[in-house]
Amino acid sequence: MKRIFKTQYWFVLLAMICLTACQDDTTEELFDQSPSVRADQQTNELKALLLSQPNGYRAEYFTKNDERGGFTIYMQFNADGTVRQTSDFDNQTALANSLYDVRFGTTVELVFSTRNHITKAVDPTAQIDGVSVEIGTGYAGTNNFQFFGNDNGVLSFRDIRNSETATLTLTPTNFTDFDSQSLAEVDVLRENYDKLSSPQSDLPTYPVLEFDNSQGNTRFKFSFNEVTRFSTSRLVTSNAITDLEFGITPTLEGLTVSPPLTYQGEVYEDFTYNDETKRYVSTVNGTTASIYYDFAAAYVNPNDIVVLEQDLGASGFLYRLNLGKNPLTSGTHDSMINLVSNSFNQGLNLNYRVSGYQLILDFESNDCDTFLVLQLYNDVNNNGVNDGEAIGPNIFYCFEAAKINDGKLFLTYTGISNPGLAFTVPWVQPLLDFVGDPDGLIFSREGSFSTNTASFGNTAGTFTSVDSEGNGEIRVYGLFF
Amino acid sequence: MKDNFLNRTFVIAIILAVFTTSCSNVDDSVGPSQIDTTPPILNELDLYLRNSFVIPYNIDIQYKWDINDTSVNRFLHPPFQSNVKPMATLLQDVWIAPYTAVGGVNFIKNIAPREFILSGGFNYNPNSPTITLGIAEAGARITLFNLDELDYSSIVYDEDTNNDFEVQLSIVGPISTVHHEYGHILNQNVPFDPAFEKITPGDYTAQWFNRSNEQARELGFITAYASNQPGEDFVEMIAQMLVRTRADYDALVNSISSQQAKDAIRLKEQFVVDYYQDNFDIDFYALQELTSQALIDAVN
Numbered sequence: 102m103k104r105i106f107k108t109q110y111w112f113v114l115l116a117m118i119c120l121t122a123c124q125d126d127t128t129e130e131l132f133d134q135s136p137s138v139r140a141d142q143q144t145n146e147l148k149a150l151l152l153s154q155p156n157g158y159r160a161e162y163f164t165k166n167d168e169r170g171g172f173t174i175y176m177q178f179n180a181d182g183t184v185r186q187t188s189d190f191d192n193q194t195a196l197a198n199s200l201y202d203v204r205f206g207t208t209v210e211l212v213f214s215t216r217n218h219i220t221k222a223v224d225p226t227a228q229i230d231g232v233s234v235e236i237g238t239g240y241a242g243t244n245n246f247q248f249f250g251n252d253n254g255v256l257s258f259r260d261i262r263n264s265e266t267a268t269l270t271l272t273p274t275n276f277t278d279f280d281s282q283s284l285a286e287v288d289v290l291r292e293n294y295d296k297l298s299s300p301q302s303d304l305p306t307y308p309v310l311e312f313d314n315s316q317g318n319t320r321f322k323f324s325f326n327e328v329t330r331f332s333t334s335r336l337v338t339s340n341a342i343t344d345l346e347f348g349i350t351p352t353l354e355g356l357t358v359s360p361p362l363t364y365q366g367e368v369y370e371d372f373t374y375n376d377e378t379k380r381y382v383s384t385v386n387g388t389t390a391s392i393y394y395d396f397a398a399a400y401v402n403p404n405d406i407v408v409l410e411q412d413l414g415a416s417g418f419l420y421r422l423n424l425g426k427n428p429l430t431s432g433t434h435d436s437m438i439n440l441v442s443n444s445f446n447q448g449l450n451l452n453y454r455v456s457g458y459q460l461i462l463d464f465e466s467n468d469c470d471t472f473l474v475l476q477l478y479n480d481v482n483n484n485g486v487n488d489g490e491a492i493g494p495n496i497f498y499c500f501e502a503a504k505i506n507d508g509k510l511f512l513t514y515t516g517i518s519n520p521g522l523a524f525t526v527p528w529v530q531p532l533l534d535f536v537g538d539p540d541g542l543i544f545s546r547e548g549s550f551s552t553n554t555a556s557f558g559n560t561a562g563t564f565t566s567v568d569s570e571g572n573g574e575i576r577v578y579g580l581f582f
Numbered sequence: 583m584k585d586n587f588l589n590r591t592f593v594i595a596i597i598l599a600v601f602t603t604s605c606s607n608v609d610d611s612v613g614p615s616q617i618d619t620t621p622p623i624l625n626e627l628d629l630y631l632r633n634s635f636v637i638p639y640n641i642d643i644q645y646k647w648d649i650n651d652t653s654v655n656r657f658l659h660p661p662f663q664s665n666v667k668p669m670a671t672l673l674q675d676v677w678i679a680p681y682t683a684v685g686g687v688n689f690i691k692n693i694a695p696r697e698f699i700l701s702g703g704f705n706y707n708p709n710s711p712t713i714t715l716g717i718a719e720a721g722a723r724i725t726l727f728n729l730d731e732l733d734y735s736s737i738v739y740d741e742d743t744n745n746d747f748e749v750q751l752s753i754v755g756p757i758s759t760v761h762h763e764y765g766h767i768l769n770q771n772v773p774f775d776p777a778f779e780k781i782t783p784g785d786y787t788a789q790w791f792n793r794s795n796e797q798a799r800e801l802g803f804i805t806a807y808a809s810n811q812p813g814e815d816f817v818e819m820i821a822q823m824l825v826r827t828r829a830d831y832d833a834l835v836n837s838i839s840s841q842q843a844k845d846a847i848r849l850k851e852q853f854v855v856d857y858y859q860d861n862f863d864i865d866f867y868a869l870q871e872l873t874s875q876a877l878i879d880a881v882n
Contacts, residue, residue: 109590113596117596135616137616137617137618138616141618144618181623181625182623182625199662199663200625200646200663202646206649212646212647212648212649213647213660214646214647214648214660215645215646215647215660215661215662215663216659216660216661216662216663216702216730220659220660220702223657223658223659223703224657224659224703225656225657225658225703225704225705225706226703226704236706237657237706237708238657238706239657241657242657243649244647244649244659244660245647245649261649261654262654262655
């Protein structure tokens, strides 16, 4: 019994120590208001900031900069819970009103609660000129943005889903008239984007990303998907492949890339368009990064031409007009095809026009196993467009066995397969001259096939005439099947 | 023993003394609420929805985006504000009004989802060639998708087209979804007869989307999705009957080649009719006449 008493005594002593041990601590109040009051204050602070700009904000939104590019949305927030918007997502730029809300979720959030321009970023069926971005995912954006900070009036937000790759930045427009000035700026942005996505020349051009620094000049092949606004630029040397991946958004001055481009210790983010040189240029510490279309390829990949000797498909290389346009096909090529078409059209006194051609290569046989198939269609509507009309005849033109010398393809024309159609040879001569260029053709692989209206998994590539005469090169983009 | 009792009393007294004095300086007054109780801004559409759905039926039509209402892993967007009222009107005309007419004024008030969530775009299912048309959650909420894609002047049935998307782009799409999901809610209140599951037990499959509707009908299912599982089969029967006139529905069943499949569907139809009659005192064919006519009226 005595033992029990002693045990209880020790328990009491311990309890008293525990209960009184901290009684002299000085408590410091970290917040002088309750959590709910502080949450309300933060919410009201963001609401006030949004309404503080009567002529709204210019928002730069990169939805997922490891797969997609960015967009600019102009937003004018109103006290009645509405927001007025226009954007450079597509050519539907009309101003529209919708609802927004500022809520306290995980943190203070800006929610675009009904549909408007910015929700194009989260449209799973988003497409540009009939080409889907990615069915089910679209631009992978969001309707909810977490408020992250206010840096001298520039508001930054993040996306919960793409927390590391998405950014939304709102900068005051300082407009005097939101409607007219926002629409005018959207027009400028779309013009700047068009300059990036299509060459400003009829001659064959090659997209180049070029770095100039103390170590010299390095040219990457600038590969840009104008639907996703994302670039994978590549440099291939004999012993290495270097890829630079980044999203792009047009700006009033040129373009911005995200994530910023880092090359040999320098970081390039904002590019300014030089109308004289037709280049987007970013200058950092005396070094430059430039994006532009050049008349010479960024580099000739030594591995590309070898691919032609492999089996890329039994039917060879195909160029077909109704598969859509790709800027890698030069205007000089289109002009040549028009010339051939017109010759057939007038020469036969029928409505036949060129719908495309195939080029089949054989590196061993001289028995017309290397040949060009000219495909015609009956242009019944006589509008110069192959709009589902009847197929015309195919005509075969023979070549000697294909040869590769010094990284170029050489083809020598031997005659028409069907002598009865020899009268067509003068009409198709410009195309035969291009394919049989005595200076050779440069071949480049261009990933999978993609045009403004179609995308296929087939290997794509271009043939370009060397043009030692300087009369204007010809380049054609097509697929192997 | 007595000493022990005294000691224990002494200890308890000390503990009580410590506890009862330790909080003596706490201010026990209750202040005003710290939660923001400011009424939300209600626009004209909000007032219409409040007066037409919340007040009479306690149903909230939620069209303003809340990330918590749908899966965060899907790429979804809110609807255009202008597309909300047409859908709300449609719900009133082709769902609430017919059920009220045959089931009584309290039918929808007693058994209904308490919330409709409206989403603007298609809900694509990841890694599957399908989209989700609607979701019913615990009898409390129905979510409808692709509101912005609808053509309110069009009625297209799957037997009229080779492209099922055309059905979803007409008002048959969302309204069959509402009848389908409401069927689930009725089943959650009163389960259907388990004997229904025995009619075509061998042909249910999780890969229902590999069947066309025509193939499914030849197996005794009214749609391909009905062949997913018995619960979906039952509510697909409800939905497909309620979006068609009885004549159109009969024509659809009569177009099936297999007599066995026809018989199976007719038997399922009888289960549905009995379910409504026995549990809710509703003449299902009278309900069908009202819902199908309302749908036709909606596009005219």
